Amino acid sequence: MTEVEKVKVGWEEWLSLPDLGLPAIKAKVDTGAKTSALHAFGIYEYTERGKKMVSFGVHPLPERPDIEIHCAAPLVDKREVTSSNGQTELRHIIATTLEIGGQSWPVEISLTFRENMAYRMLLGRSALEGRAIVDPVQSCLCGVLSDSLYDELVPVEPEHRPLKILLLSREPENYSSRRLVEEAERRGHTMDVINTKRCYMNITSARPEVRYGGKVLQQYDAVIPRIGASITSYGTAIVRQFEAMNIFCLNSSDAIRRSRDKLYAHQLLAAQGIGMPVTGYASSPSDTNDLISIVGGAPLVLKLLHGTQGKGVVLAETKKAAESVIDAFRGLDADILVQEFVKEAAGTDIRCFVIGNRVVAAMKRTGSEGDFRSNLHKGGKASKIRITKEERATAIKAARILGLSVAGVDLLRTEKGPRVLEVNSSPGLEGIETTTGKDITGAILDYIEKRAKIIADKRLRGRKRVKRVSKSISAS
Numbered sequence: 001m002t003e004v005e006k007v008k009v010g011w012e013e014w015l016s017l018p019d020l021g022l023p024a025i026k027a028k029v030d031t032g033a034k035t036s037a038l039h040a041f042g043i044y045e046y047t048e049r050g051k052k053m054v055s056f057g058v059h060p061l062p063e064r065p066d067i068e069i070h071c072a073a074p075l076v077d078k079r080e081v082t083s084s085n086g087q088t089e090l091r092h093i094i095a096t097t098l099e100i101g102g103q104s105w106p107v108e109i110s111l112t113f114r115e116n117m118a119y120r121m122l123l124g125r126s127a128l129e130g131r132a133i134v135d136p137v138q139s140c141l142c143g144v145l146s147d148s149l150y151d152e153l154v155p156v157e158p159e160h161r162p163l164k165i166l167l168l169s170r171e172p173e174n175y176s177s178r179r180l181v182e183e184a185e186r187r188g189h190t191m192d193v194i195n196t197k198r199c200y201m202n203i204t205s206a207r208p209e210v211r212y213g214g215k216v217l218q219q220y221d222a223v224i225p226r227i228g229a230s231i232t233s234y235g236t237a238i239v240r241q242f243e244a245m246n247i248f249c250l251n252s253s254d255a256i257r258r259s260r261d262k263l264y265a266h267q268l269l270a271a272q273g274i275g276m277p278v279t280g281y282a283s284s285p286s287d288t289n290d291l292i293s294i295v296g297g298a299p300l301v302l303k304l305l306h307g308t309q310g311k312g313v314v315l316a317e318t319k320k321a322a323e324s325v326i327d328a329f330r331g332l333d334a335d336i337l338v339q340e341f342v343k344e345a346a347g348t349d350i351r352c353f354v355i356g357n358r359v360v361a362a363m364k365r366t367g368s369e370g371d372f373r374s375n376l377h378k379g380g381k382a383s384k385i386r387i388t389k390e391e392r393a394t395a396i397k398a399a400r401i402l403g404l405s406v407a408g409v410d411l412l413r414t415e416k417g418p419r420v421l422e423v424n425s426s427p428g429l430e431g432i433e434t435t436t437g438k439d440i441t442g443a444i445l446d447y448i449e450k451r452a453k454i455i456a457d458k459r460l461r462g463r464k465r466v467k468r469v470s471k472s473i474s475a476s
């Protein structure tokens with residue numbers, strides 16, 4: 001290619017990724033980065049005719065969160081990428097076509113979560129090499145693409161093909177299970193509810209399968225895992241088996257495991273800058289004193305690492321009390337977290353219900369008189385609450401870090417901003433639906449319809465040619 005044919009680009013440019021169904025994205029040109037990056041959420045790997053693929057969602061226009069495009073692309077690699085803030089993460093690398101300034105060529109793009117960033121895409125060196133010349137003081141040399149290009153796409157309405165869904169739950173009669181079945185059937189889908197503990201599998205078989213009552217469980221479009229804390233290990237093994245069968249699982253086995261291990265989850269969240277109460281952890285009783293001082297002394301909160309529903313969460317008002325509780329837990333050979341007591345939360349926490357990359361509902365929970373724990377199972381009361389932008393962004397980010405598509409993110413409201421307590425992978429539906437009056441079950445099924453459809457139908461959407469709508473050149 002000769003010099004003349006190179007596309008001239010400024011420091012920011014509008015471009016299209018036609019194979020992904022993205023007609024207009026404003027990218028920041030970043031010659032300091034090798035690989036280009038695209039903001040994606042709900043990243044999911046699957047195999048299509050022996051070829052590795054990845055599906056994901058994109059909100060291409062930061063100011064238009066209503067535009068959500070679900071994409072699929074060949075997965076070419078998984079690579080450690082260090083972003084500009086110095087954080088390294090293992091990213092999916094996809095192959096696709098870049099269209100800019102009337103030309104198009106193949107590129108590799110890494111998928112990352114940059115919901116809070118001004119640009120949904122970074123155009124790196126490899127994508128520009130031999131194809132473009134950068135003029136760092138110019139902007140949008142290739143013209144401006146309008147939002148309206150998204151209106152012309154194949155509608156993002158999920159197709160109403162009946163799906164076959166499997167609900168893994170040991171409680172078929174509880175509110176969450178009943179609502180999911182009822183709503184799925186109302187939409188014309190079928191939903192089988194199966195006790196996770198009754199599933200078994202042949203893990204050595206070349207063709208992975210899960211069995212139940214002598215039959216092979218197969219041909220599901222989606223699995224909804226509701227795995228209780230007491231069976232995390234077995235439950236996630238079953239989910240992993242379904243993943244090996246390329247069946248879409250609403251939450252992945254890895255994500256469930258990460259969120260269940262409170263210590264691990266805390267480490268992952270802390271590493272990505274999520275605010276949490278100061279938390280310490282130790283195994284040896286000889287360091288109890290220092291551990292207590294790390295979190296700022298009494299009063300402090302002690303938690304069993306694998307506790308749930310407020311069981312195993314204790315407030316120690318004095319240092320003496322803290323020491324004796326730590327001793328008692330140790331005597332039981334239980335792993336514990338020692339945590340700063342956030343007094344200003346005053347027995348109230350906020351449950352944010354996250355689906356995909358949206359908080360679909362939030363409620364405030366206040367503990368019963370005299371209890372600092374706000375768990376509804378412990379007699380707490382719930383009410384509607386409007387969350388702040390920061391709380392919303394934190395909840396979404398926390399779910400995303402753990403890799404959960406559906407999550408109940410619990411946080412405390414403090415003057416210094418939200419403090420995440422934990423992220424639940426099987427959040428209950430009863431409290432949130434009755435408190436907010438919102439159809440959360442419907443929102444979960446909307447999400448499954450979109451995601452499962454992409455994988456089950458194995459078709460790409462929104463392949464349309466793109467017209468430049470205007471050419472505006474500015475030197476900003």
Ligand SMILES: Nc1ncnc2c1ncn2[C@@H]1O[C@H](COP(=O)(O)OP(=O)(O)OP(=O)(O)O)[C@@H](O)[C@H]1O
Pocket residue numbers: 277301303307308309310311312313339340341342343345347348349372373374375410412421422424
């Ligand atoms: N550090 C803290 N400071 C103040 N209050 C806290 C703190 N940690 C926990 N709490 C209160 O105790 C409740 C239970 O704690 P946490 O959510 O960590 O435990 P859990 O047993 O796993 O509950 P869940 O049923 O939500 O899984 C919280 O909802 C909150 O109201």
Ligand SMILES: [Mg+2]
Pocket residue numbers: 307308309422424
């Ligand atoms: Mg919990």
Ligand SMILES: [Mg+2]
Pocket residue numbers: 310410421422
């Ligand atoms: Mg909780």
